[in-house]
Amino acid sequence: MKNIFIKAVSVAMIACLGFGIASCGKKEQGLTINEGKLVMATNAFFPPYEYYDGDTIVGIDAEIAGEVASRLNLELEIQDVEFDSIIAGVQSGKYDIGCAGMTVTEDRLLSVNFTTPYATGIQSIIVAEGSEISDIDTLIDGDYVIGVQQGTTGDIYMTDEVGDDRIDRYNKGADAILALQNGNIDAVVIDNQPAQAFVAANDGLVILDTPYAVEDYAMAVSKDNEALLSEINRVLAEMEADGTIDAIIEKYIPSEG
Numbered sequence: 001m002k003n004i005f006i007k008a009v010s011v012a013m014i015a016c017l018g019f020g021i022a023s024c025g026k027k028e029q030g031l032t033i034n035e036g037k038l039v040m041a042t043n044a045f046f047p048p049y050e051y052y053d054g055d056t057i058v059g060i061d062a063e064i065a066g067e068v069a070s071r072l073n074l075e076l077e078i079q080d081v082e083f084d085s086i087i088a089g090v091q092s093g094k095y096d097i098g099c100a101g102m103t104v105t106e107d108r109l110l111s112v113n114f115t116t117p118y119a120t121g122i123q124s125i126i127v128a129e130g131s132e133i134s135d136i137d138t139l140i141d142g143d144y145v146i147g148v149q150q151g152t153t154g155d156i157y158m159t160d161e162v163g164d165d166r167i168d169r170y171n172k173g174a175d176a177i178l179a180l181q182n183g184n185i186d187a188v189v190i191d192n193q194p195a196q197a198f199v200a201a202n203d204g205l206v207i208l209d210t211p212y213a214v215e216d217y218a219m220a221v222s223k224d225n226e227a228l229l230s231e232i233n234r235v236l237a238e239m240e241a242d243g244t245i246d247a248i249i250e251k252y253i254p255s256e257g
């Protein structure tokens with residue numbers, strides 16, 4: 001018995017030498033950064049995917065991630081950070097997942113993995129009522145200043161179309177909306193569901209009925225944690241099959257779920 005134990009220890013030690021000190025100095029790698037926890041980074045000003053209800057962050061992403069965590073026997077911890085810092089934080093191992101109505105893009109796939117998509121987004125254009133901007137072409141061809149949330153696909157696409165000079169970047173989508181209401185900018189390009197929520201909550205704004213781009217939303221996971229990626233995909237498939245995802249989306253977007 002003792003011999004087997006010693007043998008096992010020495011095999012482990014040889015393995016340690018083989019894999020290098022760094023990987024052996026750390027405690028046994030669990031599924032997540034902090035054992036028993038799933039740390040999610042989001043930017044919580046993006047209704048109905050994530051927003052504050054009092055002190056609590058609620059919304060489609062919060063609930064889907066909460067259910068994923070509970071099916072993996074983990075406790076969900078949500079951190080509200082700048083949208084622009086989420087990918088880097090996932091990449092560097094600060095957060096287990098980025099879950100923020102985040103669009104899967106080729107570029108982001110160079111830095112992180114994405115789970116199976118669980119929702120769809122469409123980039124929309126918001127203007128002030130009575131604006132002469134009637135569609136994406138007038139917006140792009142004119143001399144208009146476009147507000148976006150920093151680092152989002154709206155930012156990336158619009159910068160690509162019109163160049164830096166005509167783009168005003170805000171930390172929160174809601175700040176871009178405020179600037180539009182104040183007449184500081186001519187339009188806001190943002191995902192359709194937050195666009196609808198912002199327009200409903202603020203007077204004098206309309207959404208043009210020419211959607212710009214259709215996108216998949218998924219959770220970002222570190223490329224170093226394939227195990228977590230496949231576990232999340234496994235429970236997402238379950239949640240898709242048993243109607244949980246539809247029910248959560250239906251709760252927040254009654255017409256579409």
Ligand code: ARG
Binds near residue numbers: 045083
């Ligand atoms: N879907 C867009 C993107 O991935 C915007 C997401 C913004 N999300 C947020 N929680 N503020 O770039």
